[in-house]
Amino acid sequence: MIDHIEDITAETLIGKVEALKKEGYRLVTMTATDLDAETVDLLYSFDKDLALMHLRLSAKKNAPAKSISGVYFAAFLVENEIREQFGLTFEGLVLDFGGALLLEDSVRPTPLCRYTVVEAKPEAPVAGA
Amino acid sequence: MPRTVVPFGPQHPVLPEPIHLTLHCEDEIIKEAVPAIGYVHRGLEKLAEIRDHNQMVQVVERVCGICSMIHAAAYCAAVEQILGIKPPPRAEYLRVVWSELHRMHSHLLWLGLYADAFGFESLFMHFWRIRERIMDVMEATAGNRVIISVNVVGGVRRDLTPEQQKWVLSEVDWVEKEVARLKDVMMNDYTVKKRTVGVGILSKEQALELGAAGPMLRGSGVAQDMRMTGYHAYGELGFEPVVETDGDSYARSNVRFREVLAAVDLVRQAMAKLPDSELATAYKGRPKGEAVMRVEQPRGELLYYVKSSGGKYLDRVRIRTPTFANIPPLCAVLPGLELADIPVVVLSMDPCISCTER
Numbered sequence: 001m002i003d004h005i006e007d008i009t010a011e012t013l014i015g016k017v018e019a020l021k022k023e024g025y026r027l028v029t030m031t032a033t034d035l036d037a038e039t040v041d042l043l044y045s046f047d048k049d050l051a052l053m054h055l056r057l058s059a060k061k062n063a064p065a066k067s068i069s070g071v072y073f074a075a076f077l078v079e080n081e082i083r084e085q086f087g088l089t090f091e092g093l094v095l096d097f098g099g100a101l102l103l104e105d106s107v108r109p110t111p112l113c114r115y116t117v118v119e120a121k122p123e124a125p126v127a128g129a
Numbered sequence: 130m131p132r133t134v135v136p137f138g139p140q141h142p143v144l145p146e147p148i149h150l151t152l153h154c155e156d157e158i159i160k161e162a163v164p165a166i167g168y169v170h171r172g173l174e175k176l177a178e179i180r181d182h183n184q185m186v187q188v189v190e191r192v193c194g195i196c197s198m199i200h201a202a203a204y205c206a207a208v209e210q211i212l213g214i215k216p217p218p219r220a221e222y223l224r225v226v227w228s229e230l231h232r233m234h235s236h237l238l239w240l241g242l243y244a245d246a247f248g249f250e251s252l253f254m255h256f257w258r259i260r261e262r263i264m265d266v267m268e269a270t271a272g273n274r275v276i277i278s279v280n281v282v283g284g285v286r287r288d289l290t291p292e293q294q295k296w297v298l299s300e301v302d303w304v305e306k307e308v309a310r311l312k313d314v315m316m317n318d319y320t321v322k323k324r325t326v327g328v329g330i331l332s333k334e335q336a337l338e339l340g341a342a343g344p345m346l347r348g349s350g351v352a353q354d355m356r357m358t359g360y361h362a363y364g365e366l367g368f369e370p371v372v373e374t375d376g377d378s379y380a381r382s383n384v385r386f387r388e389v390l391a392a393v394d395l396v397r398q399a400m401a402k403l404p405d406s407e408l409a410t411a412y413k414g415r416p417k418g419e420a421v422m423r424v425e426q427p428r429g430e431l432l433y434y435v436k437s438s439g440g441k442y443l444d445r446v447r448i449r450t451p452t453f454a455n456i457p458p459l460c461a462v463l464p465g466l467e468l469a470d471i472p473v474v475v476l477s478m479d480p481c482i483s484c485t486e487r
Binding site: 001002026028029045054072073077103 | 449
């Protein structure tokens with residue numbers, strides 16, 4: 001249903017994204033979809049002359065994915081959003097909000113995860129308590 | 130020199146909606162800007178888990194009050210792709226008409242707010258006076274001023290009678306005449322130009338590199354407008370993107386000003402060619418598959434990703450709004466500016482936080 005889609009692996013991601021940037025592609029966005037208890041589907045969308053092309057990566061929830069924000073700076077925002085909504089962390093994120101871009105502490109962590117909920121970090125002890 | 134941190138927003142006179150920028154300044158000069166959002170995030174994408182694909186039309190309409198119709202049209206087009214159906218020709222043309230009416234009222238709203246940001250209140254009132262006529266058109270043709278709810282999966286739910294078409298055309302004629310009257314004061318006034326020309330420059334290379342969208346992109350000389358892809362009935366209408374090359378706040382406002390007039394032209398063209406047909410294509414079953422749909426809403430490229438495995442509810446609805454894409458370019462243009470210019474430059478992006486905080 002989606003044209004021009006290429007499956008990639010974590011190892012080939014950065015090289016492929018760098019190549020697209022050299023070819024003049026603009027990063028449109030990244031889309032995360034919860035697939036199962038262990039995997040998140042990451043769809044990277046790029047545009048050149050109004051034609052879309054996508055890269056698809058199955059990312060494991062228990063390991064950090066590689067950030068493409070070192071290649072496309074604009075990716076920092078969507079990667080921070082995915083981190084908060086899906087609990088997926090990104091290695092090499094150039095501007096890391098540390099989980100505080102969208103969510104308050106009181107919000108359920110990773111609200112868009114359908115299959116698992118990544119546990120919140122325990123709250124820091126209150127001084128004097 | 131020691132740096133001072135100046136918080137800009139989330140509540141600020143030029144911001145209709147909350148966004149926060151942490152501005153690191155040396156004296157009055159911005160050295161770094163760090164954005165923060167999340168003040169009014171609604172998590173509408175999550176509602177796909179408990180609303181079926183038809184109910185989601187009403188959900189996505191509420192992503193944004195200014196371009197609700199365009200959100201719904203984009204979502205419906207994505208679901209139609211998955212279902213393998215095509216709306217009837219009349220529905221495609223009517224989607225263009227209401228989309229362009231939305232673009233007109235959105236740009237007029239912004240032009241007014243922008244005038245207010247640099248202290249030109251009478252100009253603000255003139256733009257909003259004109260905008261009211263578009264809101265009246267919306268109410269008369271669709272029953273509501275803002276969330277007009279005309280889209281359904283497969284087409285549209287409302288038609289325009291010949292009398293309504295004639296009246297709408299006379300109204301957009303009036304809008305065109307009134308907007309043209311304001312051109313001199315908006316584009317050639319000494320004070321307006323002093324506040325906007327050469328302020329907040331985003332180069333063509335930066336715009337592409339940082340993923341800018343809409344007038345932010347076209348104001349920097351990139352001739353890219355999703356309507357060029359020909360979705361709905363745009364492919365059958367004469368359309369040229371509005372492009373400016375200077376990349377400053379003035380260029381971005383000029384793009385929007387000219388796009389109001391271009392929208393008037395598109396409404397006329399669509400009305401002239403409005404074909405006779407049904408309003409919606411019937412279909413059976415539930416969507417199964419995935420699709421990406423891109424449209425041009427007033428602030429730029431809007432992307433919908435929809436995935437479904439054929440169940441009652443969709444697996445995923447992802448909405449990438451243009452303001453979300455324009456935040457990194459905004460942060461790139463602020464360093465080097467004087468603190469006093471920040472409100473005008475921030476507003477020149479046309480920040481729609483309702484879209485961003487979907």
